[in-house]
Amino acid sequence: MTAESQTRAAHPPGSRTVRVPLGDRSYDIRIVHGDESGGFGPFAREALEATRAGRSCRSALVVTDSNVRALAARHAEALAAQGIAAEVAVVPPGEGSKSLEQAAELLDRLIALRADRHSAVVAVGGGVVGDLAGFVASTYARGIPLLMAPTTLLAQVDSSVGGKVGVNRPAAKNIVGAFHQPSGVWIDTRSLDTLPPRELRCGMAEVVKYGVILDPAFFEAVERAAAAVLALDPAAVAPVVARCCELKAGVVSEDEREETGLRAVLNFGHTIGHAVEAVAGYGGPFQHGEAVAAGMVAESRLAERLGWIDPGLTDRLSRLLRLLGLPTSAPGLDPRALIAAMTLDKKNAGGRIRFVLPRALGSVELTDAPAEGDVRAVLDELTAAD
Amino acid sequence: MTAESQTRAAHPPGSRTVRVPLGDRSYDIRIVHGDESGGFGPFAREALEATRAGRSCRSALVVTDSNVRALAARHAEALAAQGIAAEVAVVPPGEGSKSLEQAAELLDRLIALRADRHSAVVAVGGGVVGDLAGFVASTYARGIPLLMAPTTLLAQVDSSVGGKVGVNRPAAKNIVGAFHQPSGVWIDTRSLDTLPPRELRCGMAEVVKYGVILDPAFFEAVERAAAAVLALDPAAVAPVVARCCELKAGVVSEDEREETGLRAVLNFGHTIGHAVEAVAGYGGPFQHGEAVAAGMVAESRLAERLGWIDPGLTDRLSRLLRLLGLPTSAPGLDPRALIAAMTLDKKNAGGRIRFVLPRALGSVELTDAPAEGDVRAVLDELTAAD
Numbered sequence: 001m002t003a004e005s006q007t008r009a010a011h012p013p014g015s016r017t018v019r020v021p022l023g024d025r026s027y028d029i030r031i032v033h034g035d036e037s038g039g040f041g042p043f044a045r046e047a048l049e050a051t052r053a054g055r056s057c058r059s060a061l062v063v064t065d066s067n068v069r070a071l072a073a074r075h076a077e078a079l080a081a082q083g084i085a086a087e088v089a090v091v092p093p094g095e096g097s098k099s100l101e102q103a104a105e106l107l108d109r110l111i112a113l114r115a116d117r118h119s120a121v122v123a124v125g126g127g128v129v130g131d132l133a134g135f136v137a138s139t140y141a142r143g144i145p146l147l148m149a150p151t152t153l154l155a156q157v158d159s160s161v162g163g164k165v166g167v168n169r170p171a172a173k174n175i176v177g178a179f180h181q182p183s184g185v186w187i188d189t190r191s192l193d194t195l196p197p198r199e200l201r202c203g204m205a206e207v208v209k210y211g212v213i214l215d216p217a218f219f220e221a222v223e224r225a226a227a228a229v230l231a232l233d234p235a236a237v238a239p240v241v242a243r244c245c246e247l248k249a250g251v252v253s254e255d256e257r258e259e260t261g262l263r264a265v266l267n268f269g270h271t272i273g274h275a276v277e278a279v280a281g282y283g284g285p286f287q288h289g290e291a292v293a294a295g296m297v298a299e300s301r302l303a304e305r306l307g308w309i310d311p312g313l314t315d316r317l318s319r320l321l322r323l324l325g326l327p328t329s330a331p332g333l334d335p336r337a338l339i340a341a342m343t344l345d346k347k348n349a350g351g352r353i354r355f356v357l358p359r360a361l362g363s364v365e366l367t368d369a370p371a372e373g374d375v376r377a378v379l380d381e382l383t384a385a386d
Numbered sequence: 387m388t389a390e391s392q393t394r395a396a397h398p399p400g401s402r403t404v405r406v407p408l409g410d411r412s413y414d415i416r417i418v419h420g421d422e423s424g425g426f427g428p429f430a431r432e433a434l435e436a437t438r439a440g441r442s443c444r445s446a447l448v449v450t451d452s453n454v455r456a457l458a459a460r461h462a463e464a465l466a467a468q469g470i471a472a473e474v475a476v477v478p479p480g481e482g483s484k485s486l487e488q489a490a491e492l493l494d495r496l497i498a499l500r501a502d503r504h505s506a507v508v509a510v511g512g513g514v515v516g517d518l519a520g521f522v523a524s525t526y527a528r529g530i531p532l533l534m535a536p537t538t539l540l541a542q543v544d545s546s547v548g549g550k551v552g553v554n555r556p557a558a559k560n561i562v563g564a565f566h567q568p569s570g571v572w573i574d575t576r577s578l579d580t581l582p583p584r585e586l587r588c589g590m591a592e593v594v595k596y597g598v599i600l601d602p603a604f605f606e607a608v609e610r611a612a613a614a615v616l617a618l619d620p621a622a623v624a625p626v627v628a629r630c631c632e633l634k635a636g637v638v639s640e641d642e643r644e645e646t647g648l649r650a651v652l653n654f655g656h657t658i659g660h661a662v663e664a665v666a667g668y669g670g671p672f673q674h675g676e677a678v679a680a681g682m683v684a685e686s687r688l689a690e691r692l693g694w695i696d697p698g699l700t701d702r703l704s705r706l707l708r709l710l711g712l713p714t715s716a717p718g719l720d721p722r723a724l725i726a727a728m729t730l731d732k733k734n735a736g737g738r739i740r741f742v743l744p745r746a747l748g749s750v751e752l753t754d755a756p757a758e759g760d761v762r763a764v765l766d767e768l769t770a771a772d
Contacts, residue, residue: 094539100493104486104555111558114730139525142552142563142643166528169490178564179527257528344500 202289
């Protein structure tokens with residue numbers, strides 16, 4: 001991977017900027033800790049006007065949920081100070097808002113605001129708000145600019161970068177959507193101060209994933225900084241978030257629309273993880289990050305069975321996940337139900353289950369090599385009573 | 387305009403092919419009259435597999451309305467004969483089906499079919515079916531291939547070419563959508579045999595438009611062939627449809643996402659036309675093509691007032707439209723209501739109404755030059771009792 005992304009000169013003081021290189025859809029991720037100097041407004045205006053042939057931005061709909069509506073209101077004021085008339089739309093927190101029906105309400109709100117090509121959507125919140133607001137931006141008037149201000153660790157290191165937006169249908173998650181790159185991403189790590197600890201840990205599962213799939217040195221850095229990150233030490237959190245964004249930017253820039261298979265590396269832990277989430281029940285005992293943590297361990301064991309890695313790597317991964325308070329197994333789930341759920345996964349080709357498995361720390365490969373017996377064995381291990 | 391499109395060697399015998407040059411989103415429009423040799427299936431398969439990195443196509447949802455469901459069923463059989471398992475979804479005819487709610491039903495149908503990246507959507511019908519099915523294809527799994535088989539003249543010369551897809555909201559038409567280029571367009575002009583004559587005439591309004599905005603020789607050819615086209619003489623219809631597709635392909639290939647302003651030339655007659663349609667009431671006395679016909683005449687008069695053309699051009703345009711049985715005025719409508727409707731048009735910038743006006747036969751220009759008085763004068767003329 002030729003990671004073209006880079007951490008640029010700090011601006012404003014103390015901030016980091018990661019560039020996502022995507023030709024004329026390139027954009028900046030700005031990472032700050034506490035926006036004392038009022039950087040959000042100028043960043044948003046510049047980002048929103050840099051896209052769409054430099055068209056001026058005159059109005060915005062700020063989409064948020066009730067957990068962070070105060071922050072959204074401050075962002076709306078900052079936009080107004082930049083000459084961008086902003087209104088705030090508050091949706092209920094939780095996955096239920098990621099629906100076509102909720103999207104329709106926001107689209108009607110944009111119509112009522114007479115939003116046009118000089119308007120934008122600004123998402124302030126976690127993954128649900130980002131995916132929903134992004135879908136609205138991708139379809140209103142065939143696409144208007146989108147600014148992401150993710151407030152959860154998971155959204156900051158994962159869902160706000162890469163352009164995937166969408167909503168659920170009752171029978172399938174994330175099935176309706178688009179690739180719609182944001183014009184910019186504003187990450188204030190101070191948002192994490194009010195995040196429930198469980199959600200912080202869930203975000204750390206994706207952080208660990210980046211180390212395993214792409215960057216052994218980063219994996220080691222996370223091992224060293226785990227306690228400081230969980231304690232929200234700004235000096236530890238900011239470089240972790242920035243490196244994850246750089247790593248994801250590198251992948252996305254080489255496979256923007258998930259066509260070459262390269263972007264699939266991001267799915268390490270997710271084949272089994274998604275099955276764990278689905279079988280345990282959405283909103284049940286496993287949040288997404290927790291299911292991915294257990295899935296990474298099981299998939300690492302699967303790589304052992306292929307002879308790709310030695311058990312030491314899986315043990316090291318498990319230790320780090322436990323240190324971060326994440327599960328490494330899913331005792332009590334039905335292995336046959338997990339296999340059935342994986343067989344439905346949309347990334348499969350020709351009926352065989354496809355996995356992204358480690359070849360070494362920092363290197364993974366997309367494969368359908370695992371035999372059914374090996375898959376079953378690691379699922380038995382995963383679901384055995386502790 | 388450097389029209390890169392071309393009419394290629396006939397294949398199968400008697401057919402015409404127009405290439406839409408859009409880099410890796412390029413596609414063919416195949417124009418036939420009566421598919422005796424069973425060309426649809428092979429064309430569809432080849433077109434659907436040429437896109438998306440040559441991924442094989444294994445299943446398709448054929449979307450149609452009850453007017454042409456028999457044709458859609460034949461197309462589904464032809465797909466099945468190519469190894470593409472096809473089901474037909476029938477929506478009610480009419481603009482009411484161009485809704486998010488109807489799109490949601492079709493998306494759920496795709497989920498039930500377990501559609502994946504090896505699936506496609508095939509639209510068989512007029513503009514409503516094409517726009518709706520195209521929107522579904524653009525959003526399912528973040529975009530799957532789309533094949534268009536337009537059955538109305540309007541859809542054949544206009545809406546099936548160019549990648550604009552979308553649905554309405556109660557408060558705004560076409561406000562939710564995407565740019566999603568089809569993988570291919572299959573035009574069988576024999577479909578026109580069963581089209582209501584009024585719809586045929588409406589399609590001819592857009593045909594005339596292409597001559598005015600881009601091609602004086604084509605305008606003259608339409609003048610000569612008008613009676614033969616209305617009589618559905620295949621020797622007259624096919625070259626007209628093909629030339630319109632070539633002209634639109636040329637515009638779309640230079641401004642795929644309506645960013646440079648070039649694509650705006652297609653809006654000649656539409657600024658006033660849309661207002662006529664809206665003020666008279668959708669589904670009312672003016673169908674879209676009829677409103678555009680009256681709008682073209684009024685906008686041509688506006689160009690006279692700017693001194694851009696002499697009255698002879700407008701008179702010639704009016705004669706041709708009357709010959710085709712199309713209206714050249716909108717007696718009885720309220721000019722103030724028309725102005726109010728135009729002020730809401732999303733193509734305006736900074737409050738002034740923008741028009742695409744002729745500089746000569748075959749050449750138009752986007753402008754906000756018309757003074758309010760001139761606009762009012764042409765609208766008074768447009769709406770005066772005959």
